[in-house]
Amino acid sequence: MKPRWDRWPTAAAVIALAAAVVLVVIGVAVAATRTTDEYASTYTPSPDATAAPIPTVDLARVKSVLFIGDSWTYGTNAQPVTRGFAYRAAELLGVNYEVYGFGSVGYINTGADRAGAFAERWAKVAPKTVPDLIVLEGSQNDLDFRGNISDAANSFISTLKGQFPQSQIVMMGPAPASEGLISALAPIDSTLYDVAYAQRVPYISPLTLSWFDASNLAQFIDPGNGSPYPNTEGHNFIAEHLVAELRALSTS
Numbered sequence: 001m002k003p004r005w006d007r008w009p010t011a012a013a014v015i016a017l018a019a020a021v022v023l024v025v026i027g028v029a030v031a032a033t034r035t036t037d038e039y040a041s042t043y044t045p046s047p048d049a050t051a052a053p054i055p056t057v058d059l060a061r062v063k064s065v066l067f068i069g070d071s072w073t074y075g076t077n078a079q080p081v082t083r084g085f086a087y088r089a090a091e092l093l094g095v096n097y098e099v100y101g102f103g104s105v106g107y108i109n110t111g112a113d114r115a116g117a118f119a120e121r122w123a124k125v126a127p128k129t130v131p132d133l134i135v136l137e138g139s140q141n142d143l144d145f146r147g148n149i150s151d152a153a154n155s156f157i158s159t160l161k162g163q164f165p166q167s168q169i170v171m172m173g174p175a176p177a178s179e180g181l182i183s184a185l186a187p188i189d190s191t192l193y194d195v196a197y198a199q200r201v202p203y204i205s206p207l208t209l210s211w212f213d214a215s216n217l218a219q220f221i222d223p224g225n226g227s228p229y230p231n232t233e234g235h236n237f238i239a240e241h242l243v244a245e246l247r248a249l250s251t252s
Contacts, residue, residue, distance in 0.1 A: 054249075055196075055200055055202040055249075056202070056249050056250065056251045057133065057168055057170060057202060057246055057249045057250050057251070058250065058252050059093070059246060059247065059250040059252055060250075061132055061252075062093065062095055062133045062168070063095055063096060063132055064096040064097065064098075064130075064131045064132050064133070065089075065093065065096075065097045065098075065132070065133045065134070065135060066097070066098050066100075066127060066129075066133070066135070066167070067086035067089075067090075067098070067100065067101070067134075067135050068100050068101075068122065068134065068135070068136050068137070068160075069086075069101055069136065069137030070101060070102060070104070070105055070106060070138045070139045070140075070141050071101055071102075071104065071229065072084070072085065072137060072138075072175070072229065072230065072235075072238075073086050073099060073100070073101035073138070074099070074101025074102070074103060075087060075099070075101065076101070076103065076229045077222055077224070077230060077231055077232075078231070078232045078235045079231075079232050083236070084099070084101075084235045085230070085235040085236070085238035085239040086137075086239075087099065088236050088239035089135075089239040089242050089243050091239075092239060092240065092243045093243060093246070095132075096129070098128060100125055102118065102121050104141055105117055105118060105121060105138075105139070106118065106138050106139030106145065106149075107119075107138065107142055107147075107149050107152040107153045108142050108145055108146075108148070108152045109139065109141040109142050109145040109147075111141075117152060118138070118139075118152075118156055119152065119155060119156045119159060122156070122160075130164055130167065131164060131167050132167060132168065133167065133170065134160055134164065134167050134169045134170070135170050135172055136156075136160070136170070136171050137171075137172040137173075138173075138174060140174040140175070140177065140188070142174075143174075143181070143184060143185060143188060149188060149192070150191050150194065150195055153171075154198065157169065157171075157199045157201065158199075161199075169201045170201060170202045170203075170246065171195070171196045171201055171202070171204070172203075172204045172206070172242065173188070173189045173193070173203065173204065173208075174188055174189060174206070174207065175206035175207065175211055175212055175238065176207060176217075177212075177217075177221050177228035177229065178217065178221070178223075178228055179213075179214055179217065182207065182212075186207065189207045189208065193205065202249050204242065204246075206241070209241070209245070211237070216237075219233065219234075220233055220237050221234055
């Protein structure tokens with residue numbers, strides 16, 4: 001059986017393992033830093049989740065973060081968009097940032113204008129800095145879209161590694177915007193986990209961690225006109241959970 005080290009153990013789970021062994025939009029610098037209440041993850045590791053070393057993040061050396069993703073990363077429906085989850089996460093971490101969110105796009109979905117998927121659009125971007133951390137989010141836009149998500153995601157991450165060899169990378173899977181998507185997105189989530197495993201990068205799964213479910217979708221997601229997006233509160237909710245998981249993965 002292939003070792004499984006996702007879906008993410010909390011810091012406590014990592015410490016327990018150690019004891020057992022031994023014993024698009026471009027952001028600007030964030031001036032203010034806030035703290036967030038600790039998030040208690042509901043993750044329960046599978047029996048073989050500790051069979052392989054868990055990829056970690058060294059937050060102590062992260063002074064800048066590059067966010068790449070779809071319209072959720074862009075901040076769609078947040079008021080204003082600069083209260084989107086990427087901006088809020090950067091604020092919570094107290095770091096500089098750049099945000100590139102490509103609406104209606106995914107690893108294989110080329111968008112409403114068919115101008116290209118993540119990789120093709122990223123090729124036209126000229127980031128201003130070399131990030132210490134890259135957070136790659138997405139994407140529910142790939143649902144029911146023809147193409148090989150695994151190959152596309154592997155290729156894009158390899159591109160980012162080649163472009164930023166010193167940068168840490170974290171993948172963040174798609175989050176469900178409705179109850180029906182909770183099960184529908186599972187195959188994409190699983191595929192992206194496998195990509196992260198192959199690439200040896202951490203994978204944070206909002207789906208597996210149950211960030212959204214029937215109890216809170218109405219609070220955090222606006223139904224819109226067939227294209228539901230997080231509201232401002234929802235974006236903040238995502239940011240707090242993302243930062244909590246990054247801290248749980250951190251070695252410092």
